[in-house]
Amino acid sequence: MPESTTEILAYRILELLPFLTALPEALHLPLAIALTGLVPITIISLIGLVGVYMERKISAFIQVRLGPMEVGPYGILQTLADGIKLIGKEDIIPRGADRPLFILAPIFAFVGVVLLFVAIPFDRNFIVVDLNVGIFYLAAVASIEVVGVIMAGWASNNKWSLLGAMREAAQVVAYEIPLGICLITVVLLAGSFSMVEIVEGQKGLFLNWFLFRNPVMWVPFIAFMVASLAELKRAPFDLPEAESELVSGFHTEYTGMRFSIFFIAEYGAMFISGALISVLFLGGYYTGIPFLDDIGGAIGLLLRTGTLFGKAFFFIFVQMWLRWTLPRVRLDQMFYICYKVLVPFGFVALLITAFWELVFPGQGFMSLGWAPGSQ
Amino acid sequence: MTEAIARESSVHSAPDIRTEELLLNMGPQHPSTHGVLRVIVRTDGEMVLDCEPVVGYLHRCFEKCAESGTYVQAVCYTDRLDYLMAMGNNLGYALAVEKLAGGEIPEMAEFIRVLVTELNRIGSHLIALGTFGLDTGAITPFFYSFRDREMVLDILEEICGQRLNYNYIRPGGVAYDLPEGILKKVEKFLDHMEKSLVEINDLLTYNGIFIHRTANVGILDVETAIRYGVTGPNLRSTGLKRDLRKLRPYGIYDRFEFNICTGTGEYGTLGDCWNRHIVRMQEITESIKILRQVLGSFPTEGEHIAKAMARKVRPAVGAAYTAVENSKGELGFYVASDGSDKAWRIKCRAPSFHNISVLPALCKNTMLADMVIVLGSLDIVLGEIDR
Numbered sequence: 001m002p003e004s005t006t007e008i009l010a011y012r013i014l015e016l017l018p019f020l021t022a023l024p025e026a027l028h029l030p031l032a033i034a035l036t037g038l039v040p041i042t043i044i045s046l047i048g049l050v051g052v053y054m055e056r057k058i059s060a061f062i063q064v065r066l067g068p069m070e071v072g073p074y075g076i077l078q079t080l081a082d083g084i085k086l087i088g089k090e091d092i093i094p095r096g097a098d099r100p101l102f103i104l105a106p107i108f109a110f111v112g113v114v115l116l117f118v119a120i121p122f123d124r125n126f127i128v129v130d131l132n133v134g135i136f137y138l139a140a141v142a143s144i145e146v147v148g149v150i151m152a153g154w155a156s157n158n159k160w161s162l163l164g165a166m167r168e169a170a171q172v173v174a175y176e177i178p179l180g181i182c183l184i185t186v187v188l189l190a191g192s193f194s195m196v197e198i199v200e201g202q203k204g205l206f207l208n209w210f211l212f213r214n215p216v217m218w219v220p221f222i223a224f225m226v227a228s229l230a231e232l233k234r235a236p237f238d239l240p241e242a243e244s245e246l247v248s249g250f251h252t253e254y255t256g257m258r259f260s261i262f263f264i265a266e267y268g269a270m271f272i273s274g275a276l277i278s279v280l281f282l283g284g285y286y287t288g289i290p291f292l293d294d295i296g297g298a299i300g301l302l303l304r305t306g307t308l309f310g311k312a313f314f315f316i317f318v319q320m321w322l323r324w325t326l327p328r329v330r331l332d333q334m335f336y337i338c339y340k341v342l343v344p345f346g347f348v349a350l351l352i353t354a355f356w357e358l359v360f361p362g363q364g365f366m367s368l369g370w371a372p373g374s375q
Numbered sequence: 376m377t378e379a380i381a382r383e384s385s386v387h388s389a390p391d392i393r394t395e396e397l398l399l400n401m402g403p404q405h406p407s408t409h410g411v412l413r414v415i416v417r418t419d420g421e422m423v424l425d426c427e428p429v430v431g432y433l434h435r436c437f438e439k440c441a442e443s444g445t446y447v448q449a450v451c452y453t454d455r456l457d458y459l460m461a462m463g464n465n466l467g468y469a470l471a472v473e474k475l476a477g478g479e480i481p482e483m484a485e486f487i488r489v490l491v492t493e494l495n496r497i498g499s500h501l502i503a504l505g506t507f508g509l510d511t512g513a514i515t516p517f518f519y520s521f522r523d524r525e526m527v528l529d530i531l532e533e534i535c536g537q538r539l540n541y542n543y544i545r546p547g548g549v550a551y552d553l554p555e556g557i558l559k560k561v562e563k564f565l566d567h568m569e570k571s572l573v574e575i576n577d578l579l580t581y582n583g584i585f586i587h588r589t590a591n592v593g594i595l596d597v598e599t600a601i602r603y604g605v606t607g608p609n610l611r612s613t614g615l616k617r618d619l620r621k622l623r624p625y626g627i628y629d630r631f632e633f634n635i636c637t638g639t640g641e642y643g644t645l646g647d648c649w650n651r652h653i654v655r656m657q658e659i660t661e662s663i664k665i666l667r668q669v670l671g672s673f674p675t676e677g678e679h680i681a682k683a684m685a686r687k688v689r690p691a692v693g694a695a696y697t698a699v700e701n702s703k704g705e706l707g708f709y710v711a712s713d714g715s716d717k718a719w720r721i722k723c724r725a726p727s728f729h730n731i732s733v734l735p736a737l738c739k740n741t742m743l744a745d746m747v748i749v750l751g752s753l754d755i756v757l758g759e760i761d762r
Contacts, residue, residue, distance in 0.1 A: 063518035159399055163421075163743070235512055236584055239744070327584045328512025330744045331421060 040117040044268035051267030089256030101155035106261040108148030113268040115141040134195035156253035164250040175230040181346035182220035199284030206288025211281040214356040219349035228273040235323040274315030410757030433761035446688040454540035457759040462495040463701040465544035470697040471708035472546035476690035484548035493662040498527040499702035503754040510751035516579040547685040590643025593737040593749035604729035607704025608654040612638035613646035619700035648752035725759035
């Protein structure tokens, strides 16, 4: 009896929470879907919590100061306190602002991030949905956030926000091209669009990671890192929120919880980009040490999920490090980097990777002959 | 004012595309206008067609207020002109009054004046470079330069009790004696500052992105600068060697050896934002040089300075103008006296007023982001623009 994935999902949730069977039949499916949605939202919020604390501490240490120290030991509870404060703030919508768009904009940004979360593999069987077009799905869904930002800039009835939104639209859309090129390069190596397949293709010794598969893979690696910085609108590509020029760019007029939704979306997206970099180039949830990767059961699950989180948070740390060190690039320089540096180099790397796969299918240049790839 | 700038429209539209200019107001409250400055900008999207600085938001009637007190009381008003280099303001005013009133300044007071003025100059340039970094998006150098400035402020606080508005250099000398052991602290600071300057230069000045942002941006040539009356590091970055400490030495500056820093042209062209920045960095090095010479030749004994200070200054009828080299440029004071102990008229020639007037000329057909950079590189202080 063919059952759709959503029906399977609904029955699973009803098994887990039997008291829900008391509700009318028609509600079971919608409720199941809603409850599943809560999981990524919760995880993203928690990541936001940790991310904000990390940002404040890392920026503080780089700037020769301490950061939050008062609330909780070493300021751990600071973000929680800030969240409570933000929830209690007055909800201000500027006069003349486009109300429906103003309210919808942070939702679009947040939804974009949650949808991205759906395709991140935490373990072989621990992924929300293992789409067989995972990469394609990610590239497509990443653009939803752009709509949210443009809506925010327009609906704020503020010329400065509008400028920030316009810059952002140009920047994010432009950098999706090198992002896509790097994704295709990885797909060539893995032979599949599926996220789990990509990670499985890197199983074994860490020399099997896609980063070491051929001499030019560092180009897509670095290009992907730079492009994802630009996608996240983090320095040095933070024109849309250039604090010293536009006050706060497209989210100047947002206060309280609306602003914190943008904020959490940003940190969630940082985590996702960190996770993506590790999935695509650095072995994903595999540690690269074979005997550790073979541990099964719950401990193995925890280990592998922890590995992915660790790698993702390492890249979050690198992104924060870059933010607090580098100045901001100008709009035209940003386009120069995208179109005249990343795209040409990315294409050349793509071609070389394609030829490499033709000549040495599935093998890394460090393991030619003695440690075959998974293909 | 706004109507005038809005009426001229030079946007060329294709017949079927209707484009509009955007009239932006970088209002008095803005993270990067370095004070309460309002700039009305006419842009075509991201390109600035014209801009107009509107000043006056910090006008506090300094010149009128200074007439209401005695010459010595007016010193505390001069602090608040260029509040980042208050010692320089005090010095300029004190020199003008001393020119009118005559009299000898004790040797020790002269040395102290150079000491505190150069320390203050370092502090002011540190702020300039920190905030300029902020304008480009580099947030960390701001903290580093302010950490170093804290050391300067601590020294100056120990000398005169104040961190920002010192009220220290008065007509006739300086207000207080130097406390014990202060010279050792200055020496320690100089050693630290030299190392810190290397660190900040590594982080900001020679950073590729920073160079891309500031080189060849807002190029000021010598003729334009002279026409607008631009002085200080802005003028020197164009290549012209004009420093009042060498041109018309005041105090005991003629006893010390130091270079006039001009733009190096290492990156970008002479007169652009990067060269203005590097001139300020070099001036910090030159100030350190002067301070080391001051420490080396500091008089070991002198009469107690505070006792030698005049309480009331009653100059003869007349007028005098002196100019000193402030961190922003040529700071001039014109003091007119009617024979009483209150000034008849004090006029201040503020360098930032002339520096800011060149902003529209520098910003024609640049991008909006560049306009912010140019404004930051001019290093203006609204306190002395508005007085």
